[in-house]
Amino acid sequence: MPIEPTIRLTDEQIHFYHENGYLVLDQISTPDELENLRQIYDRLFSERAGREKGDQFDLAGADEEGETAKLPQILGPSQYAPEMLETLAWANGGAIMAQLWGQEGAGRGDHAILKPARYGSPTPWHQDEAYWDPALDYTSLSIWMPLQDVDAASGCMHFVPGSHKSEIHPHRPIGNDPRVHGLELDPAFNLDLSGAVGAPLRAGGCTIHHQRTLHYAPGNVSDIPRRAWIMMGGLPATPREKPADYYWQKQRHTAREERAKKS
Ligand SMILES: O=C(O)CCC(=O)C(=O)O
Incomplete structure (x- = not known):
């Protein structure tokens, strides 16, 4: 039996998302479901699910074998634990997308970013x-759900309101290290981020952000792991008349890419 979503966004929430490029919701899951998701999540990271295929790697480090990952990430954790899709959170994720866009999404995916204690x-x-x-234009969003409470000390999300209305700013690999998969705004362009707002959450709450919204999450200096499950979705992407030049993508040569090629 498909799980029925329980989320109904208000007109104010829908308006806020389109104006600001992000939205914060109190609860899209349940305590029992979160307990189950935490167990699945910890198992996937400890078993290094997807490592061989290049799906598990260090988002912020060189990702060398034997090194402790600074920011472990799994692309598509639900490929390795399909029961993650049989949850109220996943059902609510689809409902949120449909309500924000006024139509059903065309594709969905997920990833997981762990900030170890x-x-x-x-x-x-x-x-x-x-x-x-x-070469493509997107209408897409991410629903970022922590599996435990999260605040600035453990790495909650921060957003620059309204930044989704801007173009894509120049990026580079984190730390300007070509071995790193993760990207960061190029500091040489000195973008004004002073209007940023943080979004502390209870476990099972979520933030929603547009694919162009500027966002950031601090490191985890707390004593508990920060587990975030991120559900993404989009409408069909359309070809651009003139492709942009995201030259920073060509600057990276990562171990993760090599593993993906070999698998
Ligand atoms: O979880 C994080 O630390 C960052 C998440 C993020 O960048 C995203 O969901 O797009």
Whole structure:
């Protein structure tokens, strides 16, 4: 039996998202479901699910074998634990997308970013679209759900309101290290981020952000792991008349890419 979503966004919430490029919701899951998701999540990271295929890697480090990852990430954790899709959170994710766009989404995916207790590193300022195909136009969003309470000390999300209305800003690999998969805004362009707002959340709440919204999450200096499950979705991408040049994508040569090629 498909799980029925329980989320109904108000007109104010829908308006806020389109004006600001992000939205914060109190609850899209349940305590039992979160307990189950935490167990699945910890198992996937400890078993290094997807490592061979290049789906598990260090988003903020060189990702060398034997090194402790600063910011472990799994692309598509639900490929390795399909039961993650049989959850109220996933059903509510689809309902949120449909309500924000006024139509059903065309494709969905997920990823997981763990900030280990006391040393998980910051996720620097970036726009998600900087990772994607510069020949396409997107309508897409991410629903970021923590599996435990999260605040600035453990790495909650921060957004620059209204930044989704801008173009894609120049990025570079984190720390300007070509071995690193993660991207950051190029500091040489000195973008004004002073209007940023943080979004602390209870477990099972979520933030929603547009693919162009500038966002960041601090490192985890707390004593508990920060587990975030991120559900993404989009309408069909359309070809651009003139592709943009996301030259930073060509600057990276990562171990993760090599593993993906070999698998
Ligand atoms: O979880 C994080 O630290 C960052 C998440 C993020 O950048 C995203 O969901 O687009």
